[in-house]
Amino acid sequence: MRTDDDADETLMLRYQHGDAGAFARLYERHKGPLYRYLLRQCGQPTVAEELFQDSWLKLIAARASYTVQARFATWLYRIAHNRLVDHYRASARGLPVSYADDCPEWTDIPAPDAVQPENQEERRRQSERLLALLAELPEAQREALLLKEEAGLSLEAIAQATGTGRETVKSRLRYALARLRQGLGGTS
């Protein structure tokens, strides 16, 4: 449980006043979800790294104008979303279909201790299948699902971060889950 002193917004305000250590804590907290969000969306680690770095640099540059009007994560993912849209426009939305080929590190995913060896292989295959299905989703639906699962944003926060309406986000999420359930074939 985070205290008020440890909240994202408090850390960002501290960084705004020159506390680089507060930024380091923020970065440590959000770097993984943000990176995965970008990686899933663009499909290429090199592009994801570029977008990831640009997003954080934009945040650093905009630190002076930061005000606590919404969750920090909403602000961060709003910046990342805008950068991603710029990337789509520049590259004519040339996303690769097969995500697993671009991410060999996924084969090294550690399995939970409770998983039995015979189930471990099955789980790994299902995760790979899930990632493949995720990569095949339309970008907007995939983005909504990633912001929910990775960043833990609510419907309202997703709507704010992506600049869409709440009902639109609901529709996208519902459609994405239906596609994934169908693709996994009875795993749900």
Place this chain on the structure above:
Amino acid sequence: MNDDRHDELHDETIAELYRQTRAVGPPSWLDQRVLKAAESAVEPRPASRLKARKSRWMVPLALAATVVLTTGVLRMADEAGEFRGLSSPEPARSKVEAAGAASADIGNTRLLQDQRVRSSLPEAASPAAVLSAEVPASAPAAASPAARLEGAISRSARQEASDSARQEASDAALSKTAPAKPAAAPPQAPAAEAKKPDRLEKAAPAEPQARRERLDRSPEQWLKDIAELRRQGRMAEADERLAEFRRRYPDYPLGALEAAPR
């Protein structure tokens, strides 16, 4: 967090499967790059602050220097007579005239300050134009307009019996030049011109103060003085002043003076 009110939007199996894929993250070099950028953005940089302070003064300083330099150059050019040709109503003056005017401007400033010379020409005529009216355009450059003016003055000085030979010579020269260049200016033009600052006058301190003051007077005041002289019975002096006035303001109405007793 996940919205509990929308369970139909949450699939725990899919979420569990997805959580197993979270091992991937940004490479360490990217972590270091971002953290370094964040640190350098907030760390104090006294050198750059000093530079910023300097650059803050650069623009106003440059503007002030520009204004000072421009003003100085303009004043110097104005005093050197660079702009006199621009104010002339006759744009197509020959170079010979301009050169003659320049040399006369320097060498014969005492004559130039006589405002009657200017009054015999159209309004706003520059000193250069005044002198060029005396000097033909085809005159050789060696015979400067100043020399010609001096000659005219010396010739007419012999005809006048007045207080100062130099002053009267100048008057006589004007009496010859005035008919050649009939004044087309309205009666108020000489008065307006008389009020203009004349740098040439400043350059001629030897001119008698009384005469300069008399020349600088308005036509109305001039006529009043003539009337006063007549009232005092100093008729010769009054007539002399009147003749001088007529040369200077040939078209000025003398109604008030005519009414005065002779």
